[in-house]
Amino acid sequence: xxxxxxxxxxxxxxxxxxxxxxxxxxxxxxxxxxxxxxxxxxxxxxxxxxxxxxxxxxxxxxxxxxxxxxxxxxxxxxxxxxxxxxxxxxxxxxxxxxxxxxxxxxxxxxxxxxxxxxxxxxxxxxxxxxxxxxxxxxxxxxxxxxxxxxxxxxxxxxxxxxxxxxxxxxxxxxxxxxxxxxxxxxxxxxxxxxxxxxxxxxxxxxxxxxxxxxxxxxxxxxxxxxxxxxxxxxxxxxxxxxxxxxxxxxxxxxxxxxxxxxxxxxxxxxxxxxxxxxxxxxxxxxxxxxxxxxxxxxxxxxxxxxxxxxxxxxxxxxxxxxxxxxxxxxxxxxxxxxxxxxxxxxxxxxxxxxxxxxxxxxxxxxxxxxxxxxxxxxxxxxxxxxxxxxxxxxxxxxxxxxxxxxxxxxxxxxxxxxxxxxxxxxxx
Amino acid sequence: xxxxxxxxxxxxxxxxxxxxxxxxxxxxxxxxxxxxxxxxxxxxxxxxxxxxxxxxxxxxxxxxxxxxxxxxxxxxxxxxxxxxxxxxxxxxxxxxxxxxxxxxxxxxxxxxxxxxxxxxxxxxxxxxxxxxxxxxxxxxxxxxxxxxxxxxxxxxxxxxxxxxxxxxxxxxxxxxxxxxxxxxxxxxxxxxxxxxxxxxxxxxxxxxxxxxxxxxxxxxxxxxxxxxxxxxxxxxxxxxxxxxxxxxxxxxxxxxxxxxxxxxxxxxxxxxxxxxxxxxxxxxxxxxxxxxxxxxxxxxxxxxxxxxxxxxxxxxxxxxxxxxxxxxxxxxxxxxxxxxxxxxxxxxxxxxxxxxxxxxxxxxxxxxxxxxxxxxxxxxxxxxxxxxxxxxxxxxxxxxxxxxxxxxxxxxxxxxxxxxxxxxxxxx
Numbered sequence: 001x002x003x004x005x006x007x008x009x010x011x012x013x014x015x016x017x018x019x020x021x022x023x024x025x026x027x028x029x030x031x032x033x034x035x036x037x038x039x040x041x042x043x044x045x046x047x048x049x050x051x052x053x054x055x056x057x058x059x060x061x062x063x064x065x066x067x068x069x070x071x072x073x074x075x076x077x078x079x080x081x082x083x084x085x086x087x088x089x090x091x092x093x094x095x096x097x098x099x100x101x102x103x104x105x106x107x108x109x110x111x112x113x114x115x116x117x118x119x120x121x122x123x124x125x126x127x128x129x130x131x132x133x134x135x136x137x138x139x140x141x142x143x144x145x146x147x148x149x150x151x152x153x154x155x156x157x158x159x160x161x162x163x164x165x166x167x168x169x170x171x172x173x174x175x176x177x178x179x180x181x182x183x184x185x186x187x188x189x190x191x192x193x194x195x196x197x198x199x200x201x202x203x204x205x206x207x208x209x210x211x212x213x214x215x216x217x218x219x220x221x222x223x224x225x226x227x228x229x230x231x232x233x234x235x236x237x238x239x240x241x242x243x244x245x246x247x248x249x250x251x252x253x254x255x256x257x258x259x260x261x262x263x264x265x266x267x268x269x270x271x272x273x274x275x276x277x278x279x280x281x282x283x284x285x286x287x288x289x290x291x292x293x294x295x296x297x298x299x300x301x302x303x304x305x306x307x308x309x310x311x312x313x314x315x316x317x318x319x320x321x322x323x324x325x326x327x328x329x330x331x332x333x334x335x336x337x338x339x340x341x342x343x344x345x346x347x348x349x350x351x352x353x354x355x356x357x358x359x360x361x362x363x364x365x366x367x368x369x370x371x372x373x374x375x376x377x378x379x380x381x382x383x384x385x386x387x388x389x390x391x392x393x394x395x396x397x398x399x400x401x402x403x404x405x406x407x408x409x410x411x412x413x414x415x416x417x418x419x420x421x422x423x424x425x426x427x428x
Numbered sequence: 429x430x431x432x433x434x435x436x437x438x439x440x441x442x443x444x445x446x447x448x449x450x451x452x453x454x455x456x457x458x459x460x461x462x463x464x465x466x467x468x469x470x471x472x473x474x475x476x477x478x479x480x481x482x483x484x485x486x487x488x489x490x491x492x493x494x495x496x497x498x499x500x501x502x503x504x505x506x507x508x509x510x511x512x513x514x515x516x517x518x519x520x521x522x523x524x525x526x527x528x529x530x531x532x533x534x535x536x537x538x539x540x541x542x543x544x545x546x547x548x549x550x551x552x553x554x555x556x557x558x559x560x561x562x563x564x565x566x567x568x569x570x571x572x573x574x575x576x577x578x579x580x581x582x583x584x585x586x587x588x589x590x591x592x593x594x595x596x597x598x599x600x601x602x603x604x605x606x607x608x609x610x611x612x613x614x615x616x617x618x619x620x621x622x623x624x625x626x627x628x629x630x631x632x633x634x635x636x637x638x639x640x641x642x643x644x645x646x647x648x649x650x651x652x653x654x655x656x657x658x659x660x661x662x663x664x665x666x667x668x669x670x671x672x673x674x675x676x677x678x679x680x681x682x683x684x685x686x687x688x689x690x691x692x693x694x695x696x697x698x699x700x701x702x703x704x705x706x707x708x709x710x711x712x713x714x715x716x717x718x719x720x721x722x723x724x725x726x727x728x729x730x731x732x733x734x735x736x737x738x739x740x741x742x743x744x745x746x747x748x749x750x751x752x753x754x755x756x757x758x759x760x761x762x763x764x765x766x767x768x769x770x771x772x773x774x775x776x777x778x779x780x781x782x783x784x785x786x787x788x789x790x791x792x793x794x795x796x797x798x799x800x801x802x803x804x805x806x807x808x809x810x811x812x813x814x815x816x817x818x819x820x821x822x823x824x825x826x827x828x829x830x831x832x833x834x835x836x837x838x839x840x841x842x843x844x845x846x847x848x849x850x851x852x853x854x855x856x
Contacts, residue, residue: 005476014446017713018438024454048433048679085513085683088707127706245478252478253470253712255513278555279516283711284681285445 001403003250006310008303009292012038013254016047016288028302034295038288047284053277055083055258056284059291063258066294070209071224080260082272083290085282087207087243087257092128093276094239094259095169097268098201099132102166111135114165116157116200118149120347120389120397122177135165140392143349146338147181151190158198170200172222175208175342178389178399180322182217182342188225192233204240207257210247213319214341223262237263244289246344248314256286256293318344321402321409328413334424344403347386350396350420356427368396374423379415429831431678434738436731437720440466441682444475444716456730462723466716475712481705483511483686484712487719491686494722498637499652508688510700511718513710515635515671515685520556521704522667522687523597525696526629527560530594539563542593544585544628546577548775548817548825550605563593568820571777574766575609579618586626598628600650603636603770606817606827608750610645610769616653620661632668635685638675641747642769651690665691672717674772676742684714684721746772749830749837756841762852772831775814778824778848784855796824802851807843 008031015021015035022032041058043049054060057078064078084090101110112135117125119138129136139157141147149172158167172191174183183191195202204222212219227234244256261269297303322340329337329348337348352367360370366387376382386397404412436459443449443463450460469486471477482488485506492506512518529538540563545553547566557564567585569575577600586595600619602611611619623630632650640647655662672684689697725731750768757765757776765776780795788798794815804810814825832840 001472005474010446014442014449017445018442021442021449021454026449026452042681044429046433046681048681050673050680085711086708092706124706131703131706251476253474253476253709255709255711275559278520278552278559280514281681281683283513283683283714285713286711 001250001401002405002408003314003403004310005251006249006292006307008034008297008307009249009251009289011303012292013285013288016285030297030301030303034292038291042284047288049284051083051281051284051287053273053279053281055081055282055287056291059083059287059294060258062291062295063260067221067223067260071221071227074224074227076260080262082259082261082276083282083287084257084259084276085255085286086245086252087205087241087259088124089255089282090241090257090259091124091203091205094261094272095128095134095203096132096275097272098168099134111164111166113169114161114167115169115171116154116161116167117171118173118176118179120178120386120391120399121171122173122205123388125171126390135161137161137165137167138390141176141179141181143338143392143395146341147176147179147347148183148187149191151194154191154194167198168201169203170195170198171203171205173205174222175211175219177205177208177343178345178347178384179338180340180343180345180347181338182212182214182219185218185220185225188220188222189229192222192226192229192236196233196236202236202238204238206240207243207246208343209242210315211318211344212342213315213322214339217341219342223260235263239264244286244293248311249289249293250314251289254286254289255283256289257282258290317406318402321404321406322346324406324409324413325400325402328417332417332420335420340402344401345399346402347389347397347399349386350398352396353424353427356423359427366396368398371396371423372398375416375419378422379419381412381415381419429678429829430833430836431742431831432738433679434677434720434735436725436735437677437679437717439731440720441713441716445713458725458729458731462720466719470712475716477712479511479709479712479715481701481707481709483509483710483715484719487511487715487722488686490719490723491688495649495651495688499649499655502652502655504688508690510687510689510704511710511715512685512687512704513683513714514673514680515633515669515687516552517683517710518669518685518687519552519631519633522689522700523556523562523631524560524703525700526596527562539592539594541597542589542595544582544589544595544598546599546601546604546607548606548814548819548827549599550601550633551816553599554818563589565589565593565595566818569604569607569609571766571820571823574769575604575607575775576611576615577619579622582619582622595626596629597631598623598626599631599633601633602650603639603647604773605633605636605771606773606775606812607766608768608771608773608775609766610640610642610647613646613648613653616648616650617657620650620654620657620664624661624664630664630666632666634668635671635674636771637670638743639746639772640770641743641750642767645769647770651688663691667692672714672721676739677717677721678742679717682714682717683711684717685710686718745834746830749832749834750774752834752837752841753828753830756845760845760848763848768830772829773827774830775817775825775827777814778826780824781852781855784851787855794824796826799824799851800826803844803847806850807847809840809843809847 011031041056060078060081063081064076067076114135114137116137142150245252325346334351357367360367368385372385383398383400439459469484488506488509491509492504495504542563542565544565570578667689673680753774762779785795788795796813800813811826811828
């Protein structure tokens with residue numbers, strides 16, 4: 001998508017892979033120092049050695065320092081950090097720990113473990129829950145209130161699901177994928193209280209924590225909110241996930257991620273470590289990328305200015321596109337879209353005429369799938385139908401990213417607008 | 429363990445991560461060309477982009493060319509190649525495709541799928557089979573015949589298991605881990621015929637295919653043997669696994685691997701691709717390492733001589749240590765060891781005196797665990813007890829790698845010998 005990599009990250013990784021470059025003067029001193037520090041933490045001083053299954057210790061320490069600073073000094077133990085091949089792997093591996101069946105006290109039936117996920121949701125969750133044979137408890141985000149979590153809806157979803165599963169996990173994606181909202185502090189506090197009351201394990205998917213564009217929004221980590229709510233909330237079980245693939249980094253191909261797991265039974269942690277050790281370790285190059293991200297150059301370091309400049313530029317461009325997207329989509333008749341406060345997506349609602357819906361059904365397609373295919377075939381623009389993420393019945397959406405560079409992106413929005421007008425004309 | 433990385437691999441990866449280095453003259457022309465080719469195959473020309481879930485197409489093509497050349501020109505389609513984060517991930521992901529239950533025609537009971545694995549076996553298999561709820565069908569390798577596969581033993585294991593599972597997969601590790609044997613051509617042909625007769629899917633774990641030390645041994649790929657056996661064997665289903673972590677490469681931390689899957693129902697392949705896509709893709713850096721290994725510099729290329737020299741040196745040193753290990757272990761009274769024909773391990777048998785066995789049992793330990801712990805505590809030498817790999821009842825072993833550099837390795841053997849003499853004296 002043309003997003004420029006952060007020079008510091010790439011220089012450090014390049015040195016880690018070919019340490020002979022340490023002897024030439026091309027790289028800044030802090031890059032060399034960082035590569036040396038990472039290599040010192042690796043078995044035999046080589047990034048080609050297995051790490052232990054939880055990751056290289058000095059990198060886990062960088063992560064714990066990052067979290068501590070992010071959360072205003074709240075303690076973070078490096079032993080609670082597990083490095084992973086992207087957040088997806090950590091989410092899948094840790095979710096497996098909850099995959100147990102429970103005997104229903106009335107019927108005696110075996111109930112699967114239930115996992116509460118937002119609807120619309122990121123398909124990693126539905127796919128993994130289905131693969132594991134767990135039960136997906138969808139709770140609808142409130143489109144009319146900027147995709148916020150409504151406590152009554154959480155309660156409704158939970159109550160209905162109790163008959164068919166044993167609810168154990170509450171997944172929250174903040175900022176939201178595919179919905180682009182940023183949860184308010186109040187909303188997060190309410191979610192934590194709900195999870196406490198209902199004895200649910202919190203999965204905080206916080207991979208977009210740096211992708212905040214709305215000046216009125218702010219990222220609040222679930223951990224910090226829990227701690228600041230005080231007893232009994234600060235002792236709640238929580239897993240929080242982060243990744244090198246999103247935010248200003250965009251290093252998807254490197255497969256770097258981590259999970260912080262707190263207040264959790266040591267026997268569960270031991271089982272988790274045992275399970276992930278079957279794949280030996282995550283890519284140490286991906287781990288090294290996490291080190292660069294969680295321990296950035298500091299003011300005065302030779303790489304500081306460039307790092308900040310590159311980070312700022314990428315985030316500013318994303319913010320600009322978030323605004324463009326919101327304005328362009330809402331300027332089109334028959335499309336409504338919440339502000340893109342964060343993450344990298346808009347999830348506009350398309351108000352399709354009955355004729356278009358009938359046509360889609362005649363083709364045995366979801367109406368938004370039909371719309372997206374027509375868009376693709378007529379304009380070359382690819383969006384993902386809302387039905388892939390689930391949505392309230394008889395509402396239709398699509399997801400689009402805000403990642404393409406501004407000129408391509410403007411062209412995409414123009415094509416979409418022209419297509420949409422024609423489409424509505426044809427099926428009005 | 430002090431094994432030197434191959435310069436070509438590291439230079440290419442270093443360039444892929446920081447392509448600005450293409451503008452300086454430090455690297456050989458073929459290194460630059462290779463990095464450009466890999467980056468051209470990546471989304472947006474960046475190794476930081478997601479690849480498709482099966483891997484970067486031009487790298488899959490390198491793998492297919494490598495296999496074709498290795499097997500004397502037998503056709504290999506790049507679409508049959510899936511790149512993975514090490515062989516372990518591919519083995520686990522593909523094994524999951526066989527995890528179905530079958531109704532027993534007599535009892536009506538649900539039978540789990542059975543997986544035949546060699547005993548002693550590499551714990552990846554036992555761990556994964558157990559995690560998936562599949563059934564492990566252990567077949568004993570014949571220690572008295574240099575850990576070869578005996579067809580009667582395969583048949584015995586299969587027949588006994590039919591009562592409790594539906595046998596579906598036959599795993600063969602060649603060269604062997606932890607046993608270090610290299611299967612003969614005749615033995616492989618017999619295994620293929622057996623798998624055909626019994627309708628078993630063949631998993632050929634061939635990650636040590638370059639680790640052959642015994643001049644009388646040769647690596648024969650299962651694919652080539654199948655093809656050369658002709659009809660009907662050449663149409664058999666087969667998955668063959670390889671890795672960047674072993675052989676002369678030893679790049680464990682990069683997590684590069686692949687599987688070639690042939691003659692398999694396209695619906696199964698589609699399901700496999702769908703399943704792995706939940707983790708998006710494997711590390712593209714690991715994929716790039718696989719490219720360097722499967723498409724090595726050719727005679728005349730600037731990096732050719734150095735690559736060959738480094739490869740030769742590493743394999744020669746390993747061969748020397750394989751011989752040292754065999755000779756040193758067999759020179760110790762109470763230890764017998766088969767030749768280390770290949771792979772990176774010796775799996776000597778320790779003939780423990782009854783008193784040592786009693787002592788271990790009193791401590792509630794396996795006798796070889798007791799021995800290994802005593803060795804560790806008295807000498808600092810760490811070996812893995814045979815009980816971790818399974819073994820015939822009332823026989824005890826340990827696994828040791830041949831990876832440490834020769835001086836360290838000689839010292840290790842010396843310490844082991846002194847310890848063993850004292851231990852036998854104490855418990856005689």
